[in-house]
Amino acid sequence: MEITFNDKVVLVTGASRGIGAAAAYLFSQSGAKVVVHYNQNKQSAETVLGSLAGSGHSIFQADMASPDDLKKMTSEIISRYGKIDILVNNAGIYEEDDMVQMPFDKFLEYWDETIRVNLTGPAILSNLVAREMVKTVGGRIINVTSRGAFRGEPTAWAYGASKAGLNSTGQSMAKSLAKYGIFVFTLAPGFVETDMAGPCLVGEKRREIESQTPLNRLAQPEEIGRAILLLAAEGNEYMTGCILDMNGASYLRT
Ligand SMILES: NC(=O)c1ccc[n+]([C@@H]2O[C@H](COP(=O)([O-])OP(=O)(O)OC[C@H]3O[C@@H](n4cnc5c(N)ncnc54)[C@H](OP(=O)(O)O)[C@@H]3O)[C@@H](O)[C@H]2O)c1
Known part of the structure; x- marks a missing residue:
C-alpha cells in the first residue's frame, strides 16, 4: 500500500529536531507541502527545510506556550496555503527532577511551563486549526503523547499529566470533530533516540532503558515518523479516537 500526501498541507510542530524533523522529511517524500514549525532553533529548522524533498515547504516560529503566537502562525499559514490538511502536535518538553526535593517555586514553574507547552498549546492549536479544517471540509490531527501517560512518571509528574491530558483531549476531539470530516489520532511512544531522551541515555541508565523492551533498543525517530x-x-477514518502504543512492548496495556 503506497501512502501519498500529494497537495496536502501538513503542519508538524517541533519539526526542527527529533521526531518532528523525521516526520517532516517523510511527509515531504510522500508529496506533501510541509510547514516546519520551530521555537528557538531557527537554524535547525532551516536545515530541516533544506533537506525536504519536493517544493512549497516553509518554516514558522511559535512558542507553544503563547496563544498569541499560535494564532498568528495559524493565520499566516492559512494566508500562504489557504488550508491545513494535517496537523501533527509533536512539539514538547521533558524535564526530570526529584519532585519533592526540588525547590517548591521551581516545581510551580516546572508544572506550569510543561502543561502550557505540552497540553494547553496543542489544545489551542488544534482548536484554531480545526476551525480552518471545518471550512475546507475535513482534515486530520495527530497528537504525539507518551508511554509515560500510562506508566507514571516518578521524576516528571507534569510531563505524565500533560500527555495523559492530551490523550483525553484527542479522544474528545475525535468525538466532536468527526461530523466535520476531521479525524484525530494519538501516538504514544516509549523511549526514542532524540535530544529529549539524551540525558537518560548515558552509561548504565541507557542499558536499563534498552532492556525494558524485548527488542533491546530504543526507537529511532524515523520509526515514529x-x-x-x-x-x-486516507482510509483509516475508523481509527479516529485511537491511542496507538509504540513502545517496543516495554509497557503493555490491556
Ligand atoms: N524522545 C522520546 O523518548 C519521547 C518519548 C515519548 C514521547 N515523546 C514525545 O515526542 C515529541 C517529540 O519529542 P522529541 O524527542 O523529538 O523532542 P526533541 O528532540 O527535544 O525536540 C523537541 C521539539 O519541540 C520543540 N519545542 C520545545 N519547546 C517548545 C515550545 N515552547 N514551543 C514550541 N516548540 C517547542 C523544539 O523546538 P526548538 O528546538 O526549535 O526550540 C523541538 O523542535 C514530544 O512531544 C515528546 O514528548 C518523545
Missing part, C-alpha cells in the same frame, strides 16, 4: 504518516493516511 512512519507511524505518524500511517495515522495521517
Whole structure:
C-alpha cells in the first residue's frame, strides 16, 4: 500500500529536531507541502527545510506556550496555503527532577511551563486549526503523547499529566470533530533516540532503558515518523479516537 500526501498541507510542530524533523522529511517524500514549525532553533529548522524533498515547504516560529503566537502562525499559514490538511502536535518538553526535593517555586514553574507547552498549546492549536479544517471540509490531527501517560512518571509528574491530558483531549476531539470530516489520532511512544531522551541515555541508565523492551533498543525517530504518516493516511477514518502504543512492548496495556 503506497501512502501519498500529494497537495496536502501538513503542519508538524517541533519539526526542527527529533521526531518532528523525521516526520517532516517523510511527509515531504510522500508529496506533501510541509510547514516546519520551530521555537528557538531557527537554524535547525532551516536545515530541516533544506533537506525536504519536493517544493512549497516553509518554516514558522511559535512558542507553544503563547496563544498569541499560535494564532498568528495559524493565520499566516492559512494566508500562504489557504488550508491545513494535517496537523501533527509533536512539539514538547521533558524535564526530570526529584519532585519533592526540588525547590517548591521551581516545581510551580516546572508544572506550569510543561502543561502550557505540552497540553494547553496543542489544545489551542488544534482548536484554531480545526476551525480552518471545518471550512475546507475535513482534515486530520495527530497528537504525539507518551508511554509515560500510562506508566507514571516518578521524576516528571507534569510531563505524565500533560500527555495523559492530551490523550483525553484527542479522544474528545475525535468525538466532536468527526461530523466535520476531521479525524484525530494519538501516538504514544516509549523511549526514542532524540535530544529529549539524551540525558537518560548515558552509561548504565541507557542499558536499563534498552532492556525494558524485548527488542533491546530504543526507537529511532524515523520509526515514529512512519507511524505518524500511517495515522495521517486516507482510509483509516475508523481509527479516529485511537491511542496507538509504540513502545517496543516495554509497557503493555490491556
Ligand atoms: N524522545 C522520546 O523518548 C519521547 C518519548 C515519548 C514521547 N515523546 C514525545 O515526542 C515529541 C517529540 O519529542 P522529541 O524527542 O523529538 O523532542 P526533541 O528532540 O527535544 O525536540 C523537541 C521539539 O519541540 C520543540 N519545542 C520545545 N519547546 C517548545 C515550545 N515552547 N514551543 C514550541 N516548540 C517547542 C523544539 O523546538 P526548538 O528546538 O526549535 O526550540 C523541538 O523542535 C514530544 O512531544 C515528546 O514528548 C518523545
